[in-house]
Amino acid sequence: MSTIRLTAAQAMIKWLSVQMTEDGERFIDGMWAIFGHGNVAGIGEALHAYQDVFPTWRGQNEQSMAHAAIAYAKAKKRTRAMAVTSSVGPGSTNVVTAAALAHVNRLPVLIVAGDVFANRKPDPVLQQVEDFDDGTVSANDCFKPVSRYFDRITRPEHILSALPRALRVMTDPANCGPATLSFCQDVQAEAYDYPEEFFEPRVWHIRRPAPDANELDRVAATIKAAKNPVIIAGGGVIYSQAEQTLADFAAKHGIPVAETQAGKSALAQSHPMNFGASGVDGSAASNAVSASADVVIGVGTRFQDFTTGSRTMFRNDAQLVSINIHGYDAAKHGAESLVADAKVALDLLSEKLGDYKATAFDPEAREDWLRAVDAYCARPDDQAAAPTDGQVIGAVQRATDETAVAMCAAGTMPGALKLLWQPSQGGYHMEYGYSCMGYEVAGAMGIKLATPERDVICFVGDGSYMMANAELATAVMRRIPFTVVLTDNRGYGCINRLQTMGCGGEPFNNMYVDCNVEVQPEIDYVMHARSMGAHAVKAAGTDELEAELKAARSRNIPTVIVIDTIAKDFPGTGLETTAGEHGYFWDVAVPQTSTREKQRNRYAEYITQIASQTGMN
Numbered sequence: 001m002s003t004i005r006l007t008a009a010q011a012m013i014k015w016l017s018v019q020m021t022e023d024g025e026r027f028i029d030g031m032w033a034i035f036g037h038g039n040v041a042g043i044g045e046a047l048h049a050y051q052d053v054f055p056t057w058r059g060q061n062e063q064s065m066a067h068a069a070i071a072y073a074k075a076k077k078r079t080r081a082m083a084v085t086s087s088v089g090p091g092s093t094n095v096v097t098a099a100a101l102a103h104v105n106r107l108p109v110l111i112v113a114g115d116v117f118a119n120r121k122p123d124p125v126l127q128q129v130e131d132f133d134d135g136t137v138s139a140n141d142c143f144k145p146v147s148r149y150f151d152r153i154t155r156p157e158h159i160l161s162a163l164p165r166a167l168r169v170m171t172d173p174a175n176c177g178p179a180t181l182s183f184c185q186d187v188q189a190e191a192y193d194y195p196e197e198f199f200e201p202r203v204w205h206i207r208r209p210a211p212d213a214n215e216l217d218r219v220a221a222t223i224k225a226a227k228n229p230v231i232i233a234g235g236g237v238i239y240s241q242a243e244q245t246l247a248d249f250a251a252k253h254g255i256p257v258a259e260t261q262a263g264k265s266a267l268a269q270s271h272p273m274n275f276g277a278s279g280v281d282g283s284a285a286s287n288a289v290s291a292s293a294d295v296v297i298g299v300g301t302r303f304q305d306f307t308t309g310s311r312t313m314f315r316n317d318a319q320l321v322s323i324n325i326h327g328y329d330a331a332k333h334g335a336e337s338l339v340a341d342a343k344v345a346l347d348l349l350s351e352k353l354g355d356y357k358a359t360a361f362d363p364e365a366r367e368d369w370l371r372a373v374d375a376y377c378a379r380p381d382d383q384a385a386a387p388t389d390g391q392v393i394g395a396v397q398r399a400t401d402e403t404a405v406a407m408c409a410a411g412t413m414p415g416a417l418k419l420l421w422q423p424s425q426g427g428y429h430m431e432y433g434y435s436c437m438g439y440e441v442a443g444a445m446g447i448k449l450a451t452p453e454r455d456v457i458c459f460v461g462d463g464s465y466m467m468a469n470a471e472l473a474t475a476v477m478r479r480i481p482f483t484v485v486l487t488d489n490r491g492y493g494c495i496n497r498l499q500t501m502g503c504g505g506e507p508f509n510n511m512y513v514d515c516n517v518e519v520q521p522e523i524d525y526v527m528h529a530r531s532m533g534a535h536a537v538k539a540a541g542t543d544e545l546e547a548e549l550k551a552a553r554s555r556n557i558p559t560v561i562v563i564d565t566i567a568k569d570f571p572g573t574g575l576e577t578t579a580g581e582h583g584y585f586w587d588v589a590v591p592q593t594s595t596r597e598k599q600r601n602r603y604a605e606y607i608t609q610i611a612s613q614t615g616m617n
Contacts, residue, residue: 003193008156009046009183011194012112015163017054018201021079027167027204028083028110029072030055032065036087037126038114042188043085057478060470062086064442066098066109068471071407071439071446073107075429078239079206080450081170083110088185089127093139097436100146102178105235105262105433108170111147111180113140118154118184140182148177154184156192171204173239173341174326208240209325211340211348219321219338220352226295226319228360229255232278232307235262236300236325242343243425246299247271249346254357255297256366258286260307261418263300265428269421275366279307280586281415285369287584289361290314298322300342303332306432309584311613323349333614373420383541386564389416392487395542396457397422399549404455405429407447409439411461412494413487426454438468444482444558445475455553456482463492465525469532475558476533483552484534484560485545486525491515503590504602529560536560585609 006014019027033056035044047056059065062084069082086092092113102109116128116138124130131137144150149169151162159181166179223229237246243266250257250273257267258278267274276283278290287309290296296318301307303322308314311333322335323345330337338345377394380387387395389412396406406421407429408414414432421428429447431439444458465486475482491511499505507514512521529536535552539545539561552559590606591599 002196004196004199005191005193007042007046007189007191008153008159009042009188010049011156011192011198012159012163012183013043013046013050013054014199015159016083016110017050018199019167020201020203022203022205023079025080026054027080027171029080030057031083031085031112032057032059032069033085034059034062034065034087034091036091036114038088038091038116038185039085039112039183039188040087042185043112043114043183046188057082058474060474061468062091062094063098064438064468064471065474066095066111067101067436067439067442067468068446068449068474069109070098070102070105070107071429071431071443072450073109074105074431075447075450077241078108078173078176081108081110083112085112086114087127088114088116088125089129089139093142096142096146099143099178099180101431101434101436101439103146103148105431106176106239107178108176109178110166110170111143111178113143113180113182114188115140115152115182115184117186119186138182140180143180143182146178147180148175149179150182151180152182152184153187156187156190158187160194160198167204171206173206174209208341208344209339210344211338215338216345216348216352219323219336220349222319222321222336223253223295223297223349223353224356226293226358228289228293229295229297229358230289230293230361231255231257232260232290232296232298232301232303233257233263233266234260234299234301234307236323236342237263237266238300238426240300240325240342242299242341242346243267245343245346247273249350252350252357253353254359254361256286256289256361258282258290259418260301260304261414261430261432264418264421264430265423265426268425268427269370269423272363272366276369277418279309279313280584281306281418282309282313282584283369283419284372285365287313288365293318295319295321298324298335299346300324302329303335304433305587308333310587312585312609314614316614370422373422377420379542383543385541386566387542389413389487389565390420391542392485392545392563392565393417393420393459395545396459396485396549399546400455400457402427403453404457405447405451406457406459407440407444408459409443410435410437410464411492412497413459413461415494417459437464440464441469441484442471444484445471445480448475448480448482457549458482458484460484460486461493462486462488462490462523462525466523469528472529472534472558472560473532479556480558481552481556482558483549484529484558485549486560486562487565488525488562489565498588502586502588504594504596504599506596525560525562534558534560536562539563585612587613
């Protein structure tokens with residue numbers, strides 16, 4: 001057997017450079033890196049050696065560069081991914097939040113975390129976390145609960161099995177998620193005679209499991225018996241690339257489609273069967289058909305609390321059907337399971353249903369809702385007054401075309417966008433499984449890297465922007481253009497409403513005006529963004545916002561447009577009373593005892609609302 005002598009780190013990068021997709025591209029499209037002790041000498045040297053065949057991307061913060069990698073994979077519909085390397089200690093633990101985000105959202109990312117010395121000679125090294133009772137523990141054990149695959153590389157030959165196992169998980173549609181290799185720093189630099197055949201190019205195929213025949217028959221029979229079914233479309237539709245299949249299925253069988261955050265834009269808003277957002281932040285049209293449905297068909301969704309109104313939205317006698325790639329998700333809420341790839345399942349199910357067509361829904365309800373959206377997002381007459389978030393969304397919608405992708409992650413905007421943004425197919429990217437503040441700017445950069453043909457619009461509130469904005473500098477350096485719409489309501493407006501209206505509390509520690517500070521901050525976000533090299537302006541109203549959005553498309557660097565907004569509710573959030581005009585109840589615990597009458601009254605309402613929750617399966 002022919003061998004080649006390489007360090008373990010060199011062997012890893014060489015191997016990653018020849019792991020291919022069916023389209024002939026690298027599956028791991030480079031590595032994000034911030035070097036420190038624990039990865040600079042081993043992995044850093046290896047990345048330098050192979051920089052012509054495997055690119056290195058320098059980030060500003062370990063968490064945010066991992067967010068960029070995860071957004072890239074999401075925008076690529078999990079067909080490609082990126083790697084992230086960090087140093088020992090805080091460098092590694094900074095990535096843990098991003099790993100949790102990827103885990104919750106079922107998104108692939110390869111994390112190569114520097115670790116302590118396997119030989120333990122210099123223990124304890126700088127930044128080493130010691131367990132007084134377990135000598136095998138390091139800070140990287142924090143990755144275990146948030147990784148789909150975890151391995152500690154304590155010998156150079158370990159990568160011969162660890163790397164293929166990691167990519168097996170990342171390319172498995174059922175178990176997809178973050179794979180973490182905790183790579184001891186001395187082992188990275190240790191040489192070994194690796195078999196040459198280990199470095200032969202390999203193509204990774206993403207499987208499409210077909211359903212069990214009996215499950216398929218049972219689900220088809222359930223739907224055939226339905227008078228007014230509804231489809232809840234989740235992210236699995238997009239990852240399966242089943243968008244057109246779902247569109248055809250819904251049209252053929254006359255079944256309205258409601259969208260989750262992850263599933264939004266699987267169908268363009270213009271599709272006649274797209275009734276809009278589901279659940280807590282759902283549309284009047286969508287939630288009406290869901291509340292009256294006798295059969296609820298989930299496709300690629302986890303039936304998360306926002307989707308189901310914390311299990312209050314569906315009729316108690318409604319039969320749930322769950323088409324999902326993983327049995328764990330398919331069995332939630334006691335659903336009739338159909339474990340399969342979404343595209344394959346819908347094709348086979350359509351054959352079984354034949355000429356079945358539901359007609360019990362009101363198609364005018366969809367048109368009524370869209371007219372309400374247009375009115376809510378219309379240009380405000382008073383351009384001097386701070387607009388609502390809905391009016392900002394309307395301005396962005398008017399200033400962009402079908403290439404636009406609206407993206408966000410946390411705060412008020414995710415609910416507003418889910419409700420009000422009218423995307424083309426693929427024109428929406430929301431990280432709402434983990435709803436991680438600080439994902440936005442880095443995520444926008446990752447989306448643009450994955451889909452350079454798209455006009456990426458990053459919606460971010462002042463609170464999230466303050467948490468993580470440094471990757472703006474990276475995007476400037478790499479000439480990665482996208483547009484940031486920074487809505488400034490001077491605090492955490494979304495949680496302030498939840499605190500005061502949803503939970504009966506008093507305004508405290510959310511808006512700056514309600515915080516224990518000596519001086520109210522006056523943060524110049526325009527100057528801040530300019531200091532990192534971005535083009536930044538402040539829009540005095542929605543008209544100026546529209547003009548600046550159009551001008552941004554000609555630039556090759558990020559544009560940041562700051563606009564003052566008012567923290568106001570929008571139809572369908574459910575946050576006005578937690579059971580709003582069109583939205584549904586969201587279960588956020590209310591204190592059982594209080595000295596304040598307002599909170600006692602809110603608790604009485606809360607008890608009534610949770611009484612309508614369905615069984616806990």
